[in-house]
Amino acid sequence: MTYFRVFMAFIAELFSRRQLILEMTRRDFNAKYLGSYLGMLWAFVHPTVYIVILWFIFGYVFRSQPVSGVPYIIWLSAGIIPWFFFSDALSSATSSILENSFLVKKVAFSIGILPLVKLLSTLVIHLFFMVLIVLLFAGNGSIPPLQTLQIPYYLFASLVLLTGLSWLFSALIIFLRDIGQLVAMALQFLFWGTPIFWSVKQLPSKYQPIIKLNPVVYIVEGYRDSLINRVWFWEHWLQTVYFWVIAILLLLIGAVVFRRLRPHFADVL
Template sequence: MAVYADLIRYRELFASLFQRDLRAKYKGSVLGLFWTLALPVTLMLVYLVVFSVMWKSPTTDVDNYWLFLLCGLPPWVFFATSLQSSARSLLENASLIRKVRFPRQLVPLSIVATQLVGFVVMTAIVFVLAMIVIPDSRSTAWLVFPFAAVIVAFVSGLSLAVAAANAIYRDIEFVVAALLLPLFFLTPILYSLAELPGAADHPWLLDLLQWGNPLTPVVECFRAPLFLGEVPSTANLAYLLIETLVALALGAAVFNAVDDRIAAEV
């Protein structure tokens, strides 16, 4: 796909956009780039206190629930922040897009790269914790890195599609923002699908949460080698790979469809 091949062809420009976005994110702050570490850690601590310490329910009755929770957070946070940040990226770079002709897909993809910094930090934290707390995961934990790379590709494709569509139809960013909250609770981050109290009574609903939510395989494939000490199921892994290819194709298709209109619309 030429849309993504331009990342290599224009890698110096992409690196410049990434550095600019990263500096702009922390411009004027005293701690500067230290926030790339502080923010993910703080977010993880907040979730730990609220859902592992204060919120008690049958779904949290899992050994090392705090680590179970942490293992589900990195891919979700990366997904949510990337989609929200990239949605307006083309609009916010309108002056640059109008003045210079360059591969415009580099703009939203550089935003994803900026969010990738936090994803790397959070993944490194849960990897170390899993190696210490879950002995059974020491032989499988390393698998999280290739799975994380696939997740980055999945999120990049969706982010490109959202950014390109939002440049033409401004409602897209509001639709994304509205969907993220319910999607968070429909994704098995706070709970295990197998441990849901009503799972036995509503198997069709369980299947819907498992296979109707594209984020479920993402979280399950990320969590399995870290928390369960096992390779993800063939079904989850196949689902993740297929939806990643679909996301990349969708991103390229939407971008190519509106590329000629972006400069005029933003």
Template sequence: MDAPIKIRRSRRSSKIKGLLLSAWEYRYFILSSIKVEFKGRFARSRLGALWIILHPLIQAATFALVLGQLLSGRLPDMADNKLAYPIYLLSGTLAWALFTEVVIKCLTMFIDNANLLKKMVFPKVCLPLIVTGSALVNNVFLLTAILLVVIVLGFIPGSNIVWIPVLTVVNLALALGIGLIIGVLNVFMRDIGQVVTVVLQLAFWFTPIVYSPNIVPEALQGWMKLNPMFWVVQGYQNAVLYNVPPSWLQLSWVSLLALVLLAISMVLFKRASSEIVDAL
């Protein structure tokens, strides 16, 4: 009984290694596609890449104006800091923007690139990597803008901001694991797209981005903490606003979950890869 199981595991392992090798061989294609996508997105826009920054900043500014007076005094140890709530909000927005961009783009990446998949021969694993790279570039622009804004306002982030790249990797892994799974399923079941949109809207309000967890009833806090993005967003907020390191105990299980989802997504992707083009 053990021999067949070992053979199946070795085959799965070799398939995943094959996907990774294919991605490495097509690395220049991936990088050039990210560059073309980035340029094409703002080819006829006067403000260009500024829209990457303006959209989330305007949304955060709206929340800050509407909820700032109500919630600013409820941030732990930050009641006297007038900039605390906007920075708290911007930090959470930074984390959530990266997560949702990867998930939403992965959801439709095979459908959106149906013609490309039918006309060109290239490893399909390049598509999620292009999506991830593009989202990462956008997020770096947003991070730079947020840091400039808070510094101009008079707030200097502490040394623990160095953990942002680590949190970004965890965030990307989680988003890519979820995104690739629903992206494959969406090819065969188009209702998935509608469900994901609703789930993301609900998840936004069950993640402490526009409010502090301490204002939520304790009975509900336990359920909220089952949301992996709860800990990712809190890690960003701790690093930027409170200058404390992330909760590594909690982020360790988020990282483990992200790796499990990535493994599942790679197996699902490999099995469905030959049928994706036919379904499109």
């Protein structure tokens, strides 16, 4: 019960600073492209060019066959878009405290908002990716199904999972700098261990439940269920329950660890 009170106090503290979070998110997003001629346009040029490259490689070089009744590039984009958000957000949020160490010693500043700022800053790019995939559907002559309306649900699920992991890793990296390298290695492993370029159905049935223990699979497959497979999230109720147990547990652990270690940040930095 003590840990739950610590968690709720931490959440209330952050909620009271919601306006500051939004303002810092805007500044962080702008700062990424400060000094370049195109400025913030680079945030949208990069995903557009990447999608075009994938379209050329898989559409004209490898001539990949359609998957689930849609061109491979659309099927791939529906899985790689949520992965990019997860990977980029976690990487930047993990180092958010180290990058802003000058703020740690400011008593009035709530350090817990820094990982959230990185998550929200990355979210802007992700939303643009979502516009791109809708345009891909339109270019293919398809209309996104009704299940597309549940994309915000999977986006919220991603944010809950990322928030817990971000608080945990951004706190631990202050005391163990190797955490940054470990997170990078883990993301590489997860990239190939998550069905992004391949389908879960390609695995033998006995291995499919093992792959689904990875909570990122729930999100990636959720985007495809929403955009392509026309499946509602409650139809996979067992996997949904499993995901939320893991996500909420990580959120609690991340919040408690961050709040417990926060008083010692200034001593180490």
